[in-house]
Amino acid sequence: MSTRITVPPGPRPGLRWIAFKLRLSGAQVKEFRDRKRQFADCMLRSGVLACASATVHPATVKEPQVRLQRHRHGTLAAYALLALLMAFGPLARPVAQQPAPATPALRGFSTSRAAAQMALEQHLQRLPDPASIEGHLRALTAAPHMAGTPASRRVAEYIRDALRSYGWQAELVGYRAWLPQPVEVHLELVAPRAVLLARPEEPVEEDAASFRTDVVAGFNAYSPSAEVEAEVVYVHYGLPEDYARLRRLGVAVEGRVVLARYGRSFRGVKARLAEENGAAGLILYSDPADDGYAAGDVYPRGPYRPGSGIQRGSILYIFRYPGDPLTPGIAATAGAPRLAPAAAASLPRIPTLPVAARDAADILAHLGGPRVPREWQGGLPLTYHLGPGPATVRMRLRMDEQQRDVWNVIAHLAGQQDDEWVLAGNHHDAWAFGAVDPSSGTAVLLELARVLGELARNGWLPRRTLQIGFWDAEEYGLIGSVEWVEQRRAELAQKAVAYLNLDSAVSGSRFGASATPSLRALLYEATQAVVDPRSGRPLDEVWREQQSASGPVPAGADANPPVGWLGSGSDYTPFFHHAGIAALDFGFSGDYGVYHSIYDSYQWMRWFGDPDFAYHAALVRLAGVVLLRLSEADLLPLDFPTYAAEVQKAAGALSALVRQRRAPLDLAPVTAAAAAFADAAARADRALRAAVETPDAGRRAAINRLLRSVEQALLHSEGLAGRPWYRHTVFAPGTDTGYAAVLLPGVREALERGDWATARREAAALAAALERAAARLDEVSRLAAAEQPAAPAPVPVGASLGRR
Ligand SMILES: [Zn+2]
Structure with a gap:
């Protein structure tokens, strides 16, 4: 029995853990798990049962205390001999950590490799450790670390050293930026x-x-x-x-x-x-x-x-x-x-x-x-x-x-094919302590690096190179990530597969995501493979329910929950909007009112955000599955029919705006190019389902190179009118919204300004971009169909997702 006892925050405000000094038998553990829903405020740690009890608010408890008390909690009360208050904080593991449910098929994987991939993912899913994540969050939030200060540099060094200890190559990469204080x-x-x-x-x-x-x-x-x-x-x-x-x-x-x-x-x-x-x-x-x-x-x-x-x-x-x-x-x-x-x-x-x-x-x-x-x-x-x-x-x-030094940490785990990079990242600078923003994401990425390092030590070699960037001075205006992307743009254009951003990753338990449309299907499939910590059910189900509980149910009750568009406000911006790299961003959010204040602290996280770090751990699993599918797939798991449908919908809305404004603008070339993009995407999708089984590595590599390039085909080299740094013709952060995305931004914003001449030029650039993307997809179809005559009924590349 432990005698060093500290009073922890509870699982929710007003609740604290009561630990039954009781080791459960195997049958009791099973009973507990089977009836988990009845005991939503209970958890198991190393066979010891802990349940939450309504008590005083944790913040008002000043000193460690031990108290004997009788506790009744359903039939489990029979097991309770005595209860005492003791530490049951971040070391506690969530109850539900069963292996992920089997997914019927994996997008982008041949049938012969799918089983090995599932085994790899299940191995990865067993490794995340909430205590390790908690340790990182505590270290990262130990001092205020605004960009341009010695404290920010120290955080960068902490991250670099942790990554090296996990077997990654990691370096500080510095820039000198305008950073007044x-x-x-x-x-x-x-x-x-x-x-x-x-x-x-x-x-x-x-x-x-x-x-x-x-x-x-x-x-x-x-x-x-x-x-x-x-x-x-x-x-x-x-x-x-x-x-x-x-x-x-x-x-x-x-x-x-x-x-x-x-x-x-x-x-x-x-x-x-x-x-x-x-x-x-x-x-x-x-x-x-x-x-x-x-x-x-x-x-x-x-x-x-x-x-x-x-x-x-x-x-x-x-x-x-x-x-x-x-x-x-x-x-x-x-x-x-x-x-x-x-x-x-x-x-x-x-x-x-x-x-x-x-x-x-x-x-x-x-x-x-x-x-x-x-x-x-x-x-x-x-x-x-x-x-x-x-x-x-x-x-x-x-x-x-004045100018100041900013320090990114760039880490990589070399793959078999170093000409393809799968990227992830988050910033490390904070206005104050930055527990949610950004350190929750940093702690998740560091734990993911540890877990992937452990897989590598056990003999796994990623197929594609994994790179993680920890950016400095994001809070000032995405400085570290933008400078790095600007410096490496040509190389990224050649090699980057996708970029996963995990900023402010955990402030509660409600899942949400934004992504380039081509990555939505992968995201849905990955959420099927990961378990929601509280309910123990697949995350995709919980996600869908949370969505329908929060508003009108979308057409078709089984429709996938909405995935947002990428606007701006975090470090995916240079990757997606400037370099044309498919990107996604997700996390668990909750009631979070302390953004960019001194109260966004470690203690806030322990009391309100994620007291036992179970959602951080779930995010390590989800990010891990996403990265492993991107790094190991035979053919990149990108979904262009969904993308094209989104573009066609936006083109329809644009036509409505033209009518409403009575603008002298013919959108027929845009509409036709969007239709061509959709047709090419559908053809390529069919061809890829068969080609995924090809044993020809050279052909797979050529197809993947083309698939990577489709997003970049949607860039316009001269950029959007008045803001040439933004080069994507389909998405941009709105000039009048900043964070929220605008679709087909060049044409739309010119129309809204009543600037017909610019709208015409932007429409031509948009149509040309869509035609380029369609041509790349047709090239994909041609390559994918080569030596594949009379393919039988196609095998689905991924799980059926009911897309519409
Ligand atoms: Zn942030």
Whole structure:
């Protein structure tokens, strides 16, 4: 019996583990597992049964304590002799870790290799260890580690050393980027009374991390240095329609400081719109209705943002181009030619500062003018008014305006075919401790590297080379990943198969994903092979149920859950939008209100995000299955009929927009090219089902080379009008959304602006890109069909997915 006892956080707020000092027999273990649903708050660890008990909130427990108590929990009470509070935290394994259910067929694998692949995946799925993941998260979040600081470099070294210990080759790869840090952040209300604002976040007694004094002040990266004093106008979320409404209401924002809520678009878009509307400055704040007390209990009682919590974040105009603002399109190496900051189109021009809800309350309380429209009212306990004034603020921001070193960690595990790379990555820099954002993803990737390293030590050699990038300065504007992709673009175009991004990977238990359409089928199949930790059921089933529980059930109750489009906001951006590499991004999310604040800490994760690290471990399994299918497949598991269907749907919507705008634009060439793409995709899909069995390695390699190149055929070498860094003709982050994707962006955004000439040019580029992609797929069909006359009824390449 252990005598060193610490009080752990429970499985949920308000619950703590009660460990029965009881070793269960095999029959009892089986009974427990069979009746798992009845004991949702129980788990087994090394044969010891633990159940959760409603108690005081963990945050209020100050000291270790031992307490004898009788506990009744269904029939299991009969097994209980005594219970005591003891550590049952991250070391606890989820109950459900049975081998994954057999998948009927594997997309891209010949029948002769499918069984070996299943065995390999099952081996991998047995290896993830929540304790190892927890150890990484604890280490990664030990100190604030903003990009450009020594702490960020130390995190990079920790990652490199861990990877080397797992048998990977790992190096730091550095760049020199424009990375100003704040020297002075000053905000005060000067009228109608004086209040000093921009107050720091308050520590919470239960989380030691929040007492640290080495966290950067609340600031928006790339805000210029400036001093302004002006009356304030409240602009709701600061979206285009919000400014339009203010104009209709007769409230002018020119020369004023606008106060905007966070949410509904990327903060850099809010900065650009404030600038375009003539504002002198911008204050961004976190409204309690969005992620604070009106949404739920605040930290440490609950997972939401306290009234003093600040959302830091970059306002770089990444929708023009991300990465180092001074070296667009080229790597920010020491000797690279650089723009003057005044010439950089991605740098914002008006001072911008984020504040907490309580600071915003002091401003809003002193705004006069008309009451806001009903739906503009937020969650603060006062009636919101538009202004302008009488609330007047003075804002003084001083940035040190300098370049700093950023450090990526690039790791690889060499495969048999080093001319094909399967890529994964996440950033490692954080505004503060960064438990969810980004370290949950980093901890998952490090554990995945350990597990793959163990497979390699046991004799497995990946077919294709695996590469993992741990990017620096993502928070500033995707700096590390963009510079690396810009530097390696030609090589990536030749070799990259796909890129898996795992940023902010775990903040709860609800699965979600975004992907290039060609990777959706692979993702669905992989979720069939992995178990949801809480229910012990296949993840795809749980995912589908969560989707239908959250909204209207899509047509056909068995339809696959929606997979989002890739917009921007994380490091898949350069891979997909600039280099034309198929990408995907997934994770488990939950109630998470502490984004980019000091409260996104290890302790937050233990109390709310993933107390026993079971969802981190599940993500290691899922990411592992995805990477192993991409690395081991005979023919790359890409699905172009789904892609083409998405393009045709978007082309239809574009035609509707043309009619609605009465635009003098003939979309027939686009529609025809989209149809040709769809026909070619269907033909290629049929041909590939037979060709997957070919023993001819040379032919397989040639087919794979072509399959890899289809995504790149959708790039336009000159890029989108006005933002040439974005080269994909089918997807781009919206100029007015920042994070959310826009489909067929060149044509759509020109149409929305009423710019017919540009729309015409973009439509021609889009049609040409779709024709190129169709031609590559026809080449795939030709190669796949060679020496395959009169193929019998085709064997499905993958499990039937009911796509429509
Ligand atoms: Zn992140």
